[in-house]
Amino acid sequence: MNPITPIINGMKITLSHMFMKPVTLQYPTERPKVAPRYRGLQALKVSHSKAKCVACYLCPTVCPAKCITVEAGEDANHNKYASVYEIDILRCIFCGYCVEACPVDALKMTGEFELANYKRSDFIYAKETLLEK
């Protein structure tokens, strides 16, 4: 084969790509479309303006990274609720077991993936920040 042909063929492909729509996402000005089943930051679901979580301790039990801290409290109506609910996101491996374990469907994983921060302590997500918006 003529030694120049492969180069021309290659250049053709390159040339054709110059007229195609680019695939590179211009993050952060452009936002990705997150798949519905993407496993990002957890959120505590809210119902009747309260977190649904009943502090059953199943998610901290199942969590392979042991990064969930729950402390149960008793409210005025003697209902059990999570007085403390924290996830140490630095240790979380986003396996989603916590969501799967929850017997009352109180937890979900959101598309939130921008979790960078400056201080280690900021990676511990407390109950208020985890509440579903």
Next chain:
Amino acid sequence: MVNLTIDDKQVTAPKDSTIYDAARINGIKIPILCHDKKLKPFGACRMCLVEVEQMKGRQIPACTTPVTEGMIIRTATPEIIKARELVLELLLLNHPLDCPVCDKAGDCDLQNLAYEYKVDTNRFSDLKFQHEIDYNNPLIERDMNRCVLCGKCVRICDEIVGYGALTFIDRGIETKIGCEFEKGLDCEFCGSCISVCPVGSLLARPFKHKARFWALTNHNSVCGYCGTGCNLTLGVKDNKVLTTIYNDEQGFHKGQLCARGRFGYQFISSDKRLTSPMIRRNGRMTEATWDEALDLVASRLKGGNEVAALATARLTNEEFSLFRKMMLESIGSKNFDHSAGYAHSALSKGFVRSFGVSASPASVLDIQKSDLLLVIKTDSYETHPVVGFEINMAVKNRGVKLNILSDKRGKLSKLPGAKTAIHTPGNEVAVLNAICKAILDKKLEDSSAATIPGFAEFSKSLELFTPEKVAAQSGIPAETIIKIATDYASAEKALIIFPIGLAYSGHTESLASAAANLAIITGKLGEEGSGVLCMSEKNNGQGAVDMGFYPQDGGMTAQQILDSCVDGKVKTLFIAGENPLVSYPDSKKVKSALDKVEFLVVSDLFMTETAELADVVLPACSYAEKEGTYTSLDRRVQYVKPAIRKLAQSKSDFEIISQLISKIDGKESGTPAEQFSEICSKTAGYEGMTYSTLGNNGAFATTAIKASLVVPEYTPVVADASKLALVTGSVLYHNGTLSQHGEGPVHVCPEAYLELSREDAARLLINEKDQITVTSESGSLQLIAKVSPRIPKGVVFLPYHFPAAPANKVWSGTAVTMVSIAK
């Protein structure tokens, strides 16, 4: 033994076992829900159905059916599995299925069975129960919606605890467990019902929602309260003791605990614990380092007999023995004592002269093997509740006779067939002497009695104690005394039980010898089910005596030490764990001793009233943080190891003392294990023990006795008809002053009270809960009145545990104090 076939396996089982027992012994598992090996067979749930070929393959409950020779049993045929699934479906029909919020989840028999039998759907539908949940009780939460009506709570409260607080109420589908007239629970709060409930109907409120069962680490330990020495399991999470966990394999008591043991653990991880050593500088307590504090203390532990020490009977054997060594060898002082000096004299003096040893010639295990129990003071139940359970079971299940000599009635008096002879306070010795006299008069004594040393003198001394004379004085009719005497003498095996303790200042060497004499002359000694059981108040009262931590060879007793603090003979006083300002008699005397002594060192878990007066306070740690051994009232030596790391800067008394020794004379003291081997090499009965041989069950120190008859001292109480006779004592929910730091005990019994009879209340126009003032020669005290039918006319009862109203303001240490009461 009978032979039978279970699931095609040839097995044997004892004749009196049920099918369930037979299967269990042979390693075949039959599921149960309503059965408990400690309780009588009941057969309420039908989980344990099995097929017996001889009964034409009918399904019968394994837990109630006794085995017979040649039985052929199948435990898991498809029909049986189906039947069990049906049972579970029906139970789950009304069950709320709120496992996520139920504290029992993870430890729940119903949950486990539903999982095992994969019952996750229900063919039936019905409404859930709508019973009201009792959230008001501070210790026990009752949610009858979760109840499976197994009746275990009802049965344990009746069969073992002997209280009967719970019962089935209503009928049919409405049936539930409740208290009489659907009132709130007001019981002994022993928590036994919680421990056996297979579901989450009965829950420990202090532990509510604190942690899941599976997140706790279990640590075997020994209860730190009374001398019974119950074994318990501490549930630990994040270095905190969160609860006690039931384990029915533990100890002679099979996991049974009393309110203090089960609900009084909070003092261990209390945030009121002392965190750092403190030194008084310019009159103010300031934090210091251990080095500063110990250097200062070591510099004052000089001058031989000018140094004295008082210890609580809650130190370990190793600590007592090292402490004694420090006093004798490093300091050169013989002045050390524990338990106010008198609360151990029954053992250290009484039994020593009567039996030749400072320990009881009987054990708690003898209670159920006896034929007759002679209990001195109904308070024996309150001071040692788990021993009380043994008495309940002996009387209720084994038909053991129960005779009680007491100055008031109590729970024991209510047991079936119990006979309580009420005497005027302070006359125990006279009554026991009169019983001996009646026995000798009727020639009921053992044939060997006359050969026992001291017999002649003893029988002569009894001339003054004819039943008639004693009847006049004690208020017990002569016939009753004679009846008790004949009952006792004619029983094949008989056991005498009495408590000792700070509040029982009349229970000293004379009572011990009087009781011993009775056992000796009738020969009720030295065999199973007979003997005399002296019950020390604190968890290591017997150990303190065994280790010799009391004055010998001319050392001062606790009371002499306090006197010498006042007159300056004692210049440095080291108090380890004791709170004499509240618990020793005569608060004025104690206060002036502690004020006047030049240098006062206190090691304690808390800033007690006594510690507040100290020059140096050292933070000690609790039994859950240290290693050592405790000796129970019947000389079971039990090993404890740390369940949690030491709190803050606290140190065990062992560490404190060994560091002081090295500062005083540069000697190294080794480890508790080395100390223990030293103890075993020189303490009678402890030979050959090591930590590893003690294991989880402990071992009995043997007690070899040499009986002699001793004439007990007796000074009649001078009654004053215009006044009331005050007796001090312990209440069920408290032990010493330590339980004041346990939330459970304080919830149920928060403050001191004065218990008086209905007659006196009516005469003095006092109503329940009235504020009254008690006045004696030593002082006066404001208290709440409690009117109760158990107290005889002319007597009032005052518990001694409470710093807010310390009994020692009106009580100067006499067995009976004459007081007047005003509203």
